[in-house]
Amino acid sequence: MNWRLSRFNVVALVFGFSFLYLPILLLVIYSFNASRLVTVWAGFSTVWYRELWNNAGLLDAAWVTLRVGVISAAVATILGTMAALALSRYGRFRGRTLMTGMVFAPLVMPEVITGLSLLLLFVAIDLDRGFLTITLAHITFTMCFVTVVVQSRLLSFDRSLEEAAMDLGATPFVTFFRVTLPLIWPAVAAGWMLAFTLSLDDLVIASFTTGPGATTLPMKIYSQVRLGVTPEINAVCTILIAIVATGVIVATLINKRRDVRRIRDEQMAAGR
Amino acid sequence: MAPMKSLGSIRRDFAPWSDRDAKPYILFDGVTKQFGEFKAVDDLTLTIYEGEFFALLGASGCGKSTLLRMLAGFEAPSRGNIVIDGEDLAGTPPYRRPVNMMFQSYALFPHMSVEKNVAFGLRQERMPRDQIAERVDQVLRLVKLENYASRRPDQLSGGQRQRVALARSLAKRPKVLLLDEPLGALDKKLREETQFELADLQHQLGTTFIMVTHDQEEAMTMADRIAVMDQGKIVQVATPEEIYEAPNSRFVADFVGNVNVLEAKVLRAEGGRMSLEAAAGFTIETVNAVDASPGQTVFYALRPEKLRISGEPLTGSNVVAGEVWDIAYFGHVTSFRIKLDSGEIMKVAMINATRVSPLQLTWHDRAWLQFDDDAGLVLTR
Amino acid sequence: MAEDVGTRNAAAGSGDPEVLSSRRTRMKFRGRAVIIPPYVWLLAFFLLPFLIVFKISLSEVVVAMPPYRPTFGDPSEWWGALRQLTIDNYLWIASDELYINSYVESLWIAGISTVITLLIAYPLAYGMARAPAGLRPTLLMLVILPFWTSFLIRVYAWIGILKPEGLLNQLLIAIGLIDEPLLIINTHWAIFIGITYSYLPFMTLPIYASLDRMDHSLIEAAADLGCPPLKAFWTITLPLSLPGVVAGCFLVFIPAVGEFVIPDLLGGSRTLMIGKTVWLEFFTNRDWPVASAVAVVLVAILVLPIVIFQRYQARAGG
Numbered sequence: 026m027n028w029r030l031s032r033f034n035v036v037a038l039v040f041g042f043s044f045l046y047l048p049i050l051l052l053v054i055y056s057f058n059a060s061r062l063v064t065v066w067a068g069f070s071t072v073w074y075r076e077l078w079n080n081a082g083l084l085d086a087a088w089v090t091l092r093v094g095v096i097s098a099a100v101a102t103i104l105g106t107m108a109a110l111a112l113s114r115y116g117r118f119r120g121r122t123l124m125t126g127m128v129f130a131p132l133v134m135p136e137v138i139t140g141l142s143l144l145l146l147f148v149a150i151d152l153d154r155g156f157l158t159i160t161l162a163h164i165t166f167t168m169c170f171v172t173v174v175v176q177s178r179l180l181s182f183d184r185s186l187e188e189a190a191m192d193l194g195a196t197p198f199v200t201f202f203r204v205t206l207p208l209i210w211p212a213v214a215a216g217w218m219l220a221f222t223l224s225l226d227d228l229v230i231a232s233f234t235t236g237p238g239a240t241t242l243p244m245k246i247y248s249q250v251r252l253g254v255t256p257e258i259n260a261v262c263t264i265l266i267a268i269v270a271t272g273v274i275v276a277t278l279i280n281k282r283r284d285v286r287r288i289r290d291e292q293m294a295a296g297r
Numbered sequence: 298m299a300p301m302k303s304l305g306s307i308r309r310d311f312a313p314w315s316d317r318d319a320k321p322y323i324l325f326d327g328v329t330k331q332f333g334e335f336k337a338v339d340d341l342t343l344t345i346y347e348g349e350f351f352a353l354l355g356a357s358g359c360g361k362s363t364l365l366r367m368l369a370g371f372e373a374p375s376r377g378n379i380v381i382d383g384e385d386l387a388g389t390p391p392y393r394r395p396v397n398m399m400f401q402s403y404a405l406f407p408h409m410s411v412e413k414n415v416a417f418g419l420r421q422e423r424m425p426r427d428q429i430a431e432r433v434d435q436v437l438r439l440v441k442l443e444n445y446a447s448r449r450p451d452q453l454s455g456g457q458r459q460r461v462a463l464a465r466s467l468a469k470r471p472k473v474l475l476l477d478e479p480l481g482a483l484d485k486k487l488r489e490e491t492q493f494e495l496a497d498l499q500h501q502l503g504t505t506f507i508m509v510t511h512d513q514e515e516a517m518t519m520a521d522r523i524a525v526m527d528q529g530k531i532v533q534v535a536t537p538e539e540i541y542e543a544p545n546s547r548f549v550a551d552f553v554g555n556v557n558v559l560e561a562k563v564l565r566a567e568g569g570r571m572s573l574e575a576a577a578g579f580t581i582e583t584v585n586a587v588d589a590s591p592g593q594t595v596f597y598a599l600r601p602e603k604l605r606i607s608g609e610p611l612t613g614s615n616v617v618a619g620e621v622w623d624i625a626y627f628g629h630v631t632s633f634r635i636k637l638d639s640g641e642i643m644k645v646a647m648i649n650a651t652r653v654s655p656l657q658l659t660w661h662d663r664a665w666l667q668f669d670d671d672a673g674l675v676l677t678r
Numbered sequence: 679m680a681e682d683v684g685t686r687n688a689a690a691g692s693g694d695p696e697v698l699s700s701r702r703t704r705m706k707f708r709g710r711a712v713i714i715p716p717y718v719w720l721l722a723f724f725l726l727p728f729l730i731v732f733k734i735s736l737s738e739v740v741v742a743m744p745p746y747r748p749t750f751g752d753p754s755e756w757w758g759a760l761r762q763l764t765i766d767n768y769l770w771i772a773s774d775e776l777y778i779n780s781y782v783e784s785l786w787i788a789g790i791s792t793v794i795t796l797l798i799a800y801p802l803a804y805g806m807a808r809a810p811a812g813l814r815p816t817l818l819m820l821v822i823l824p825f826w827t828s829f830l831i832r833v834y835a836w837i838g839i840l841k842p843e844g845l846l847n848q849l850l851i852a853i854g855l856i857d858e859p860l861l862i863i864n865t866h867w868a869i870f871i872g873i874t875y876s877y878l879p880f881m882t883l884p885i886y887a888s889l890d891r892m893d894h895s896l897i898e899a900a901a902d903l904g905c906p907p908l909k910a911f912w913t914i915t916l917p918l919s920l921p922g923v924v925a926g927c928f929l930v931f932i933p934a935v936g937e938f939v940i941p942d943l944l945g946g947s948r949t950l951m952i953g954k955t956v957w958l959e960f961f962t963n964r965d966w967p968v969a970s971a972v973a974v975v976l977v978a979i980l981v982l983p984i985v986i987f988q989r990y991q992a993r994a995g996g
Contacts (some may be wrong), residue, residue: 031808032872034805034808037802038802038805039806040798041799041801041802042802042820044798044875045824046820048832048835048839048875048922049824049827049831049832049835051835051839052831052835052840055838068844075768104719107715108696108716108717108720111710111716111717115710115713123725124713124717124720125727126715126988127720127724128725129988132725133929133933133987134936134980135933135935135936135937135980136839136938137938137953138935138973138976141731141956141960141969142728142973143727143733145727145730146726146727147732151990162723164723165719165720165723167714168719180824197754222826225828226829228829228830228939229939229953230940243828246830246831246834247939250830250834250943251943254834254838258834262834262835266826266828266831267825269827269828270826272826273822273823277819281815299933370901370902371898390906391901391902392902392903392907393906397902398898399897400895402899404892404893404896406896406899406914406918407918408918417905418902418903418904421904421905421909464902465899466902466903469903636715
């Protein structure tokens with residue numbers, strides 16, 4: 026019985042993960058294709074990567090994307106963490122329902138609507154569209170994700186630690202920076218990572234809120250993809266995947282090492 | 298060791314294990330369970346009789362739960378056979394076995410009412426609807442939960458949940474009921490009450506119960522026989538009284554109740570009597586001789602309540618002096634820790650039979666301990 | 679801070695209610711200051727824009743910048759401007775089959791995609807939850823990893839696979855299953871595949887979480903009470919994982935309805951999902967009022983599932 030069940034599980038896992046990874050794998054493989062025809066394999070080559078290096082438009086877009094990502098993720102992390110604190114620590118306040126709604130609605134709100142509404146706001150207040158407006162828009166839609174990540178950590182957080190700090194004479198301000206923040210730090214960092222990735226990834230909202238001179242990488246990729254599949258785009262995608270994969274794997278390994286160390290410390294403490 | 302005539306079961310009329318003709322109901326025959334390199338159960342042989350309340354007692358990781366899970370069919374033995382009522386269970390999946398289990402976590406289905414939970418097993422055997430209702434009603438009354446039939450598990454207290462779990466596992470009238478730490482999740486007061494109820498219920502139903510527990514008190518109060526386990530092996534199988542008063546090893550003596558274990562050398566052994574020279578520097582006379590030759594190192598196990606304590610000097614054999622190191626007052630008992638002149642600590646329990654104790658001992662007073670020649674046991678392992 | 683401690687000690691010593699209460703107010707006020715920045719930000723950049731969308735949906739299109747009227751520029755003319763608002767755009771949407779069809783098509787495509795995603799995600803989540811405990815964190819990371827890579831890239835990857843001369847057709851022809859290339863790209867199937875692929879982690883994770891949280895002894899209890907494995911799955915495992923299934927379905931369905939990139943890149947010109955309609959209306963037709971009205975109606979359609987979902991989550995969480 027066990028053997029049959031586990032065979033079913035193996036099939037499900039293999040099928041599921043192939044579905045998730047084969048397309049990405051093929052994309053990476055074909056970025057090394059010598060032929061311009063992406064579907065015909067004509068031998069290994071790194072020509073498209075070299076070509077990429079000379080594509081000034083693409084490099085510019087990448088630079089814009091990176092700056093938008095770093096700035097918006099930083100602001101979104103601060104605001105999102107504040108919102109998470111507000112929602113999980115200050116039980117009832119006037120307008121809490123509205124706030125909850127405003128935090129959670131953007132998570133599922135179609136991007137076209139978020140993009141459209143922000144653009145119309147910028148037009149109404151007559152703000153020049155460009156780098157700034159994209160950044161503002163990205164802060165708005167990513168901070169909600171930060172809130173969710175940080176809030177889930179705060180909910181599992183032992184409140185008596187904060188009470189102990191205050192009991193020992195720490196002001197709320199000191200308590201936050203010396204006790205709360207160090208303990209929720211992994212969630213805050215994860216929130217920043219998430220906000221940064223979402224910002225790097227966004228096409229729709231950036232397309233709505235952009236102006237002349239501020240083209241992000243996804244917008245650039247999109248406009249080229251619409252013209253058809255090209256090996257240069259495969260190469261760009263491969264580089265992005267490599268960066269993200271490296272980042273996530275490194276983060277996971279660091280976490281894992283910390284966990285292993287913590288467990289070892291705990292065991293030593295228990296065994297004395 | 299010679300069986301003691303005065304020690305036996307509380308139910309004096311029930312002792313199938315001492316009846317040569319009694320048919321074993323459950324048989325573990327050379328059962329081994331290996332997880333990788335680790336032997337959870339190691340070549341274990343054990344017989345349990347019909348109608349018995351049997352307890353597997355041991356520390357966590359001793360293999361007692363694995364044994365139970367093999368009986369229920371969740372684990373398959375690596376070697377050996379398990380037989381219930383003459384039927385070898387090898388290859389029988391859990392859902393076709395004539396045993397039911399009460400889980401440590403209770404494992405109540407959270408999306409079903411109490412009634413549905415209890416009826417679950419009956420529905421699996423396609424019992425007619427009206428019979429199911431009748432049986433559910435009957436077992437719920439047995440555990441005094443007839444008014445809670447439509448509640449969901451999360452609307453019940455811990456004690457009530459425990460009863461539902463019990464009712465559910467009894468509903469199918471299994472040949473054997475397995476209980477995995479049945480009282481582990483209850484608080485102390487409730488645990489004490491439930492112990493007696495569970496034992497009564499078992500006598501009333503006559504079903505064979507096998508219980509796994511790490512709590513010696515639980516095992517002692519409920520079981521007809523106890524198997525003390527360590528590292529996948531059974532160290533001793535005996536009635537609670539025998540386990541306490543006639544442990545076969547230091548491990549059992551130490552695991553069940555409190556004990557002072559004194560290292561000693563055999564001086565003389567003759568006519569059922571023995572003289573020992575304790576390493577702490579005094580002589581022990583005992584009537585409970587064992588097979589050991591003079592000069593051999595043995596252990597003398599002495600329960601704290603079998604020592605008498607005095608503030609006046611005592612002489613003779615079976616007497617040792619020391620200093621009061623610690624006193625703990627428990628109400629019914631006062632517990633002393635006496636530091637012998639050799640540096641060893643002896644535990645002494647004094648029953649407070651009168652309200653005001655005639656003994657006025659305090660910290661650092663000199664004290665003398667005395668015990669009868671039948672008080673302790675000589676152990677060779 | 680030193681002063682604070684002093685106050686606290688004095689208050690604790692004297693038990694003076696007035697000192698205590700003033701201190702509490704101060705603490706409350708300072709603590710609660712964290713509410714203000716995110717609150718103001720969300721009001722300004724989420725709620726206000728949405729009200730503007732609503733207002734513009736009641737405006738008329740004009741050839742100007744901004745391309746609508748009235749604009750509420752001069753406060754003295756607000757009353758006059760207010761009277762120019764009209765519901766014509768909504769009537770226009772209601773009367774034009776194009777819009778109605780794209781709403782219906784969006785809901786329909788999102789619904790089917792959700793079901794397909796569920797059918798793939800459930801066995802995957804189940805396999806993960808039943809995998810050896812040491813392997814689970816790795817499997818979990820493998821499910822999350824694609825989510826961190828660009829959405830656009832992942833959709834783009836499928837173009838090369840699904841094209842008539844793409845890799846899937848090459849493979850199928852090579853192993854002799856088909857003679858003619860299948861037409862997948864620019865059909866609904868391509869969109870189903872795209873949505874399923876992109877949203878698979880959103881479905882898998884909540885289901886995995888609910889399966890992982892489930893006490894394994896429940897399955898053993900079912901077996902112990904005579905229930906064979908397959909039946910135990912239907913009577914115990916599946917009902918207990920329903921919260922995860924429901925959460926996953928909402929997390930896929932709601933954003934899928936408004937999806938733009940997938941229908942645009944994989945669905946071709948024949949599929950009109952509502953996200954794409956908003957985009958075209960806005961960028962190609964430059965009809966901002968109608969685009970706004972389409973968006974407002976979309977939100978109205980999504981409000982119900984969103985509210986149900988939030989209630990459901992709140993109940994499951996509490």
